[in-house]
Amino acid sequence: MxxxxxxxxxxxxxxxxxxxxxxxxxxxxxxxxxxxxxxxxxxxxxxxxxxxxxxxxxxxxxxxxxxxxxxxxxxxxxxxxxxxxxxxxxxxxxxxxxxxxxxxxxxxxxxxxxxxxxxxxxxxxxxxxxxxxxxxxxxxxxxxxxxxxxxxxxxxxxxxxxxxxxxxxxxxxxxxxxxxxxxxxxxxxxxxxxxxxxxxxxxxxxxxxxxxxxxxxxxxxxxxxxxxxxxxxxxxxxxxxxxxxxxxxxxxxxxxxxxxxxxxxxxxxxxxxxxxxxxxxxxxxPTPLDGTEVLVAQKPGVIVYLQSCGVYLKPGDPVVDVVDPISGQTTRYCSGVEGVLFARQNRRYAMPGMDLAYIAGNSPLGRGSLLSA
CATH class of the missing domain: 3.40.630.10 (Zn peptidases)
Known part of the structure; x- marks a missing residue:
């Protein structure tokens, strides 16, 4: 060596x-x-x-x-x-x-x-x-x-x-x-x-x-x-x-x-x-990176994951809640594709625009840049 x-x-x-x-x-x-x-x-x-x-x-x-x-x-x-x-x-x-x-x-x-x-x-x-x-x-x-x-x-x-x-x-x-x-x-x-x-x-x-x-x-x-x-x-x-x-x-x-x-x-x-x-x-x-669905927070709040990494999801399956403890409103994000939930955040507070979860879908979604920051 x-x-x-x-x-x-x-x-x-x-x-x-x-x-x-x-x-x-x-x-x-x-x-x-x-x-x-x-x-x-x-x-x-x-x-x-x-x-x-x-x-x-x-x-x-x-x-x-x-x-x-x-x-x-x-x-x-x-x-x-x-x-x-x-x-x-x-x-x-x-x-x-x-x-x-x-x-x-x-x-x-x-x-x-x-x-x-x-x-x-x-x-x-x-x-x-x-x-x-x-x-x-x-x-x-x-x-x-x-x-x-x-x-x-x-x-x-x-x-x-x-x-x-x-x-x-x-x-x-x-x-x-x-x-x-x-x-x-x-x-x-x-x-x-x-x-x-x-x-x-x-x-x-x-x-x-x-x-x-x-x-x-x-x-x-x-x-x-x-x-x-x-x-x-x-x-x-x-x-x-x-x-x-x-x-x-x-x-x-x-x-x-x-x-x-x-x-x-x-x-x-x-x-x-x-x-x-x-x-x-x-x-x-293998699946196209462009087929990956990224669930993005629209509002701030406490992140509560409803699914673990590795779970195979179908369209409509609930993935994550973002809870606003001031208004009492909960925003739920569901899968729009079929595939594996392969990654999510290790933080539990969301700001608007924050990526929450990644699901490996089979069909291209026509996004632009394919990687997060």
């Missing part, structure tokens, strides 16, 4: 932050590269503990000679957000200096890459992947950043841009385990959903505002459209894994999740050690 340190630029005088990466390398230099990061939303802690167990287990796999290719692990991918503590509360979703969501606005660089590779591309898809990755990595390394949030994004892109599998570990407020992915990755991702026991897998060509896992795959899809006369595949399986809710932090869950992720790497031939369990069947079919 190699440990590398990547300083974050753009910080105040007298301060220092760095991203620490762990590199596990197998016998076959030409094997697949897997990139795994945790804590891009720094207040989402389950992934950090999963990364802790992944480090231990990957070290053993490396020592046993079971690793093929390379696994790059970043247990804390957002040291800037992790240090944003305000009145004892950890504020790791938004950069307090800019107001931006840490997991938005990753640069795509499609146009810049297209201009540089057009004269180099061949009629061989795999050769084109190598060319594009070389040029993309070079462009990222030369990007000038001023703000710390952009320096952080640049570092993560530089480390991940040549990965064959990208796993971004997150969690929701309160939720069951669920996944986000690109349509090109669905068939490859569903075994991971089955192994993890996920209850929803949501896919979209574009989730909105260039989040990390989207850019990893959509870059290639957009490059295909930009240069249609060349064979350009989407070589990266990209997934955001939502590891239940923010308070679902336990040694038992984290070690189980880490082992299931390693099982997925065994399925993908990244590890040569045998499967630890039988391959289960996925509990669900």
């Amino acid at each position: 190699e440990q590398h340190h990547h300083p974050v630029q753009g910080l105040s005088l007298g301060t220092f932050r760095e991203v620490v990466s762990f590199h596990f390398k197998g016998q076959a230099a030409c094997g697949p590269k897997v990139y795994i990061q945790a804590g891009l939303h720094a207040s989402e802690l389950p992934g950090l503990l999963v990364a802790h167990y992944l480090r231990e287990k990957l070290l053993k796999e490396e020592e046993n000679g079971s690793l093929v290719g390379e696994v790059l692990l970043i247990p804390v991918s957002n040291p800037v957000g992790l240090d944003q503590t305000l009145l004892t509360y950890q504020m790791g979703r938004f950069d307090l200096a800019s107001g931006e969501n840490f997991n938005r606005h990753f640069p795509s660089l499609v146009e810049e890459v297209a201009l540089k590779v057009e004269c180099e591309l061949t009629n061989t898809a795999q050769e084109n992947v190598k060319i594009v990755r070389r040029v993309l990595s070079d462009l990222i390394s030369k990007r000038e950043t001023v703000r710390a949030v952009d320096s952080l994004r640049n570092t993560l892109l530089q480390l991940s841009c040549d990965a064959d599998i990208t796993l971004d570990l997150h969690c929701d407020c309160e939720s069951v385990l669920h996944l986000y992915t690109h349509p090109s990755s669905i068939d490859d991702v569903m075994p991971l959903a089955a192994l993890l026991g996920a209850q929803a897998t949501l896919y979209a060509l574009e989730q909105g505002n260039n989040c990390f896992d989207e850019v990893a795959a959509s870059f290639w899809a957009k490059l295909q459209l930009r240069l249609p006369r060349f064979p350009i595949p989407v070589p990266t399986i990209s997934v955001a894994i939502e590891l239940r809710g923010q308070l679902d932090v336990s040694h038992l869950l984290a070690e189980q999740d880490a082992e299931r992720i390693l099982d997925f790497l065994r399925v993908r031939k990244v590890l040569s050690s045998p499967l630890s369990i039988e391959m289960p069947k996925a509990s669900h079919e």
Whole structure:
């Protein structure tokens, strides 16, 4: 195992932050590269503990000679957000200096890459992947950043841009385990959903505002459209894994999740050690992210949930009440679609416009930006 340190630029005088990466390398230099990061939303802690167990287990796999290719692990991918503590509360979703969501606005660089590779591309898809990755990595390394949030994004892109599998570990407020992915990755991702026991897998060509896992795959899809006369595949399986809710932090869950992720790497031939369990069947079919119904509070009040995460709902099923104790009025919100209630708030007071619940429906609803702030 190699440990590398990547300083974050753009910080105040007298301060220092760095991203620490762990590199596990197998016998076959030409094997697949897997990139795994945790804590891009720094207040989402389950992934950090999963990364802790992944480090231990990957070290053993490396020592046993079971690793093929390379696994790059970043247990804390957002040291800037992790240090944003305000009145004892950890504020790791938004950069307090800019107001931006840490997991938005990753640069795509499609146009810049297209201009540089057009004269180099061949009629061989795999050769084109190598060319594009070389040029993309070079462009990222030369990007000038001023703000710390952009320096952080640049570092993560530089480390991940040549990965064959990208796993971004997150969690929701309160939720069951669920996944986000690109349509090109669905068939490859569903075994991971089955192994993890996920209850929803949501896919979209574009989730909105260039989040990390989207850019990893959509870059290639957009490059295909930009240069249609060349064979350009989407070589990266990209997934955001939502590891239940923010308070679902336990040694038992984290070690189980880490082992299931390693099982997925065994399925993908990244590890040569045998499967630890039988391959289960996925509990669900993937659904379009645009089919997700979001119940939004219209009035302020106390939130009272009537359904638990993981419940399969039908149209008309009551989901949540918002109670105004001054007027005595209760506003009830019901499901308008059929699907799994996969996430809800962990706060119990609603302000108008606040998202209350998310239900994975099967049919697109024609919404705009598909992710919350």
